Amino acid sequence: MKAVHFGAGNIGRGFVGLLLHEAGCEVVFSDVAESLVQQLQQADSFTVTTVGQHPTTTVVEGFRALNSDQDPETLTEEIASADIVTTAVGARILRFVAPSIAAGIAARPAGAPPLAVMACENAINATDLLEQEIRANYQGEDLEEKALFANTAVDRIVPVQAEGAGLDVTVEDFFEWAVERGPFGGNEPDVPGITWVDDLAxxxxxxxxxxxxxxxxxxxxxxxxxxxxxxxxxxxxxxxxxxxxxxxxxxxxxxxxxxxxxxxxxxxxxxxxxxxxxxxxxxxxxxxxxxxxxxxxxxxxxxxxxxxxxxxxxxxxxxxxxxxxxxxxxxxxxxxxxxxxxxxxxxxxxxxxxxxxxxxxxxxxxxxxxxxxxxxxxxx
Ligand SMILES: NC(=O)C1=CN([C@@H]2O[C@H](COP(=O)(O)OP(=O)(O)OC[C@H]3O[C@@H](n4cnc5c(N)ncnc54)[C@H](O)[C@@H]3O)[C@@H](O)[C@H]2O)C=CC1
Ligand SMILES: O=P(O)(O)OC[C@H]1O[C@](O)(CO)[C@@H](O)[C@@H]1O
Structure with a gap:
């Protein structure tokens, strides 16, 4: 599986990106902070350390990164061939990432399995908001065939990281990523860290x-x-x-x-x-x-x-x-x-x-x- 994840910040690296990596996904981070993108491009790995009763350290590797402002064509190609798109950019930023996601969905070949789109923000039904913005930017009549949209609830405290931590992230050991099952009609992406629920409310x-x-x-x-x-x-x-x-x-x-x-x-x-x-x-x-x-x-x-x-x-x-x-x-x-x-x-x-x-x-x-x-x- 390949996942394009928007927002390589604390939740991007320390939670959503980590769980996608653990699911065996090739993760492509898309961000607009050039220095962060460069660090990710130059690194082979970063670590996610949990603090709590049983501290653990996981090495995340095999990811790529791109600057969505500077390299929109590559971003379109990445989304066109991805299985999953996730975001952790902030609910108010969703409208800025929607046009790129719309372009990537439109570029998917006919007959490709639908892209799973999940916004992982602290807001009620953030994916619905993202979907509306994607719909407003979508060129074509086939959005329903090419993408499925599922709301999520994401819970893990990832604080500001210590100076000098670089890409490494320290997080609490607790996490919950609940996603509504309905939109996938029984074909949910195989991400073991997700808890699939019938009613997200x-x-x-x-x-x-x-x-x-x-x-x-x-x-x-x-x-x-x-x-x-x-x-x-x-x-x-x-x-x-x-x-x-x-x-x-x-x-x-x-x-x-x-x-x-x-x-x-x-x-x-x-x-x-x-x-x-x-x-x-x-x-x-x-x-x-x-x-x-x-x-x-x-x-x-x-x-x-x-x-x-x-x-x-x-x-x-x-x-x-x-x-x-x-x-x-x-x-x-x-x-x-x-x-x-x-x-x-x-x-x-x-x-x-x-x-x-x-x-x-x-x-x-x-x-x-x-x-x-x-x-x-x-x-x-
Ligand atoms: N930090 C936490 O404990 C939790 C945060 N959240 C939610 O996750 C989301 C992200 O939060 P954090 O990771 O803490 O923030 P953050 O500030 O660490 O990361 C956000 C990232 O998004 C990037 N970004 C901004 N505009 C962008 C764009 N147009 N395209 C691509 N990337 C863009 C930023 O450069 C930054 O790297 C927010 O909605 C927040 O409410 C949810 C649960 C826990
Ligand atoms: O303050 P924001 O941007 O909603 O997101 C961070 C919040 O999410 C949390 O992780 C809770 O899941 C807290 O860390 C914090 O209250």
């Missing part, structure tokens, strides 16, 4: 609204309290109580929506909090809190569950407190932090509420969130 929502909601909450409150890492922040009782509160709220939603029992959710939360507390994996609060505009968007990890809880008349105070912490999260070097703070300086509370959260004025959550935003408006 419970998996992706439980993951996003527990791991990612809890992680972002830890990061924003931890940053405000002056903590450098997630492990340090979650040991602070004042931060821990905020995180436990949001997770109790999201668990009640997950139980109501998907029927998870209280015991199941309690043990899932305990496992997640243990992962956050892993001191062997120094993870800066700035990385985990990054991208607050994406994280405060309508369907994402904070407003998504808070809105659903408000609609049901259920508790969501902890999530509102996380919104307040996100609005006050101002580390340097994060483009979304700058855009968010710019909005607070230059727009009205009504406009900023709509732009940041996508909440309609008649939504039951709107007044509470608007009040938090109004309190941070610094402009005219």
């Amino acid at each position: 419970p998996y992706i929502e439980r993951k996003l609204f527990t791991v990612n909601t809890g992680h972002a909450t830890t990061a924003w409150h931890g940053w405000a309290a002056g903590h450098a890492t997630i492990a340090e922040a979650i040991r602070d009782p004042a931060v821990a109580i905020e995180v436990e509160t949001v997770l109790a709220e999201t668990s009640s939603l997950l139980s109501a929506r998907h029927g998870f029992s209280e015991d199941d959710m309690a043990s899932y939360r305990a496992k997640v909090l243990g992962r956050f507390a892993n001191t062997a994996l120094p993870d800066p609060v700035e990385r985990v809190g990054r991208g607050p505009l994406r994280k405060l968007s309508r369907e994402d990890r904070i407003i998504g569950p808070a809105a659903a809880l408000a609609e049901r008349g259920l508790e969501h105070e902890g999530l509102l407190s996380a919104v307040a912490a996100a609005l006050a999260f101002t580390p340097e070097g994060d483009e979304e932090v700058d855009r968010l703070q710019d909005l607070l300086r230059t727009t009205s509370a009504d406009a900023a509420t709509l732009e940041i959260t996508g909440l309609a004025p008649d939504h039951p959550l709107h007044p509470e969130v608007r009040a938090l935003i109004a309190a941070r408006i610094t402009g005219p």
Whole structure:
């Protein structure tokens, strides 16, 4: 099998690329960071080291790499003859990689098995988003015959890597890559690391609204309290109580929506909090809190569950407190932090509420969130 993987960053090398390699795939990394592409082109291998109770080191070899901006023709050829395309570039980057994937699919020979396309991003139904963008760019009428699209949920904490680590990646030992089975009609790609599921919604929502909601909450409150890492922040009782509160709220939603029992959710939360507390994996609060505009968007990890809880008349105070912490999260070097703070300086509370959260004025959550935003408006 051959896989073209977009985004040779932390998840690309330390998770998705690793599992594709372990499945016996020849992996072609496609990235736009020229120095990273050059390093991959010059290296024969890199290592992925897991930290946890039973540390392991896996050598990944037999990969290739190309710069998708500089070598679009080769990229088209690679996709035309691949079995799998995956991405780990960030949900908001999917529209930029879609045209190349569309060109590669169009170039597949008639009769070739359909390409399996799976976006591995922290967003609900990221592959649907990618598919829409591919469809908009596709020249031809035969997309359905040439590609199959499956949504995924990816879970593995891969922090910023130590200076000088080069291509080698250190990751937590836990991982879960759940992919919906339906689109493949019984012919799923043979990737043993994937857990095939009939209904992805419970998996992706439980993951996003527990791991990612809890992680972002830890990061924003931890940053405000002056903590450098997630492990340090979650040991602070004042931060821990905020995180436990949001997770109790999201668990009640997950139980109501998907029927998870209280015991199941309690043990899932305990496992997640243990992962956050892993001191062997120094993870800066700035990385985990990054991208607050994406994280405060309508369907994402904070407003998504808070809105659903408000609609049901259920508790969501902890999530509102996380919104307040996100609005006050101002580390340097994060483009979304700058855009968010710019909005607070230059727009009205009504406009900023709509732009940041996508909440309609008649939504039951709107007044509470608007009040938090109004309190941070610094402009005219
Ligand atoms: N790091 C983590 O613990 C986890 C991250 N995720 C998700 O995985 C995705 C990637 O995250 P990370 O690997 O942490 O980020 P990263 O920043 O380490 O890697 C992203 C890579 O994408 C590349 N890229 C950007 N634009 C591109 C384009 N147009 N074409 C090809 N490559 C492009 C970047 O150069 C970079 O190498 C995100 O959606 C994130 O939410 C999901 C689970 C865990
Ligand atoms: O913060 P982003 O870009 O959504 O992705 C990283 C997140 O995904 C996670 O790995 C959880 O799977 C955390 O490390 C982090 O919260």
